Amino acid sequence: MQELLNEIAEAMATKTERGKVADYIPELAHVDPNRFAISLATVNGERYSAGCAAAPFSIQSISKVFTLTIALGKMGDALWANVGREPSGDPFNSIVQLEHEGGKPRNPFINAGAIAVVDAIMMGHEPKETLAELLNFVRYIADDESICFDHTVAASEMAHRDRNASLAHFMKAFGRLRHDVDKVLGTYFHQCAIAMSCEQLAHAGLFLASDGVNQPSNIRVVSPQRARRINSLMMMCGHYDASGEFAFRVGLPGKSGVGGGILAIAPGQGAIAVWSPGLDEYGNSLLGTEALEMFVQRTGWSVFGH
Numbered sequence: 001m002q003e004l005l006n007e008i009a010e011a012m013a014t015k016t017e018r019g020k021v022a023d024y025i026p027e028l029a030h031v032d033p034n035r036f037a038i039s040l041a042t043v044n045g046e047r048y049s050a051g052c053a054a055a056p057f058s059i060q061s062i063s064k065v066f067t068l069t070i071a072l073g074k075m076g077d078a079l080w081a082n083v084g085r086e087p088s089g090d091p092f093n094s095i096v097q098l099e100h101e102g103g104k105p106r107n108p109f110i111n112a113g114a115i116a117v118v119d120a121i122m123m124g125h126e127p128k129e130t131l132a133e134l135l136n137f138v139r140y141i142a143d144d145e146s147i148c149f150d151h152t153v154a155a156s157e158m159a160h161r162d163r164n165a166s167l168a169h170f171m172k173a174f175g176r177l178r179h180d181v182d183k184v185l186g187t188y189f190h191q192c193a194i195a196m197s198c199e200q201l202a203h204a205g206l207f208l209a210s211d212g213v214n215q216p217s218n219i220r221v222v223s224p225q226r227a228r229r230i231n232s233l234m235m236m237c238g239h240y241d242a243s244g245e246f247a248f249r250v251g252l253p254g255k256s257g258v259g260g261g262i263l264a265i266a267p268g269q270g271a272i273a274v275w276s277p278g279l280d281e282y283g284n285s286l287l288g289t290e291a292l293e294m295f296v297q298r299t300g301w302s303v304f305g306h
């Protein structure tokens with residue numbers, strides 16, 4: 001397995017077409033597009049990495065998996081009153097469907113859906129309390145107390161919030177958000193600005209590969225049914241309007257972020273985190289997807305087999 005990850009990292013190092021680093025959040029534009037990392041954490045407790053797998057990066061929308069998990073823990077199926085479970089077929093920051101669909105976002109992984117999820121988690125509390133809860137959860141599932149928010153990235157996104165603010169205000173106008181819009185956005189931007197390495201992310205995702213049980217601690221995080229459902233949502237919606245393409249090429253539940261990370265879950269096998277900052281036109285990591293495609297071709301770990 002170590003050899004395979006080395007091979008993947010070497011293959012990615014030779015690529016000249018590396019995608020485009022996100023610059024609509026100016027702070028993300030400074031990241032070196034030549035960086036690459038891959039980490040695998042298996043359900044048997046094995047760990048393999050190649051590239052700069054200990055380097056933290058902005059996890060961005062990958063955080064939406066963690067907030068969804070917390071929200072389902074707090075309110076269970078009541079969450080679905082305000083967030084749907086269908087792929088949107090539109091870009092991650094699109095507003096168009098909200099108007100026709102009563103302000104209810106299609107799924108928890110597009111921006112509107114994630115903003116609704118964070119509003120649901122707040123439950124009348126202040127942003128800093130919600131963020132402390134989120135950080136504790138992420139540190140717990142990654143078994144790493146060093147994980148932090150990158151406040152510079154959060155501030156950069158707050159300063160350029162017009163698009164996400166539009167989504168939030170629009171939903172609020174439909175009565176979908178309970179809290180003050182700026183407080184919800186501040187919480188959402190910090191959530192997206194969590195910095196993690198591929199090693200930490202693969203560890204954090206392991207409970208989803210393991211029927212809801214964190215490894216190696218053997219502590220249950222969610223029920224097997226909930227793990228299955230979160231994986232289904234990642235498969236159908238985790239890459240926005242390129243979710244079908246990702247399923248076609250990789251065939252694993254996956255969640256991408258505009259920081260260039262992807263967390264992929266191979267149920268019963270392990271969690272794989274990849275990072276390459278350059279994005280394709282849908283905002284998903286170009287080489288991260290290629291690396292995962294190579295990984296499943298060689299391991300046969302796609303949920304659809306070889």
Ligand SMILES: NC(=O)CC[C@H](N)C(=O)O
Pocket residue numbers: 059060061062092093111157164189192256257258259283
């Ligand atoms: N796709 C993403 O990673 C988007 C997250 C980013 N924080 C945003 O709201 O635009």
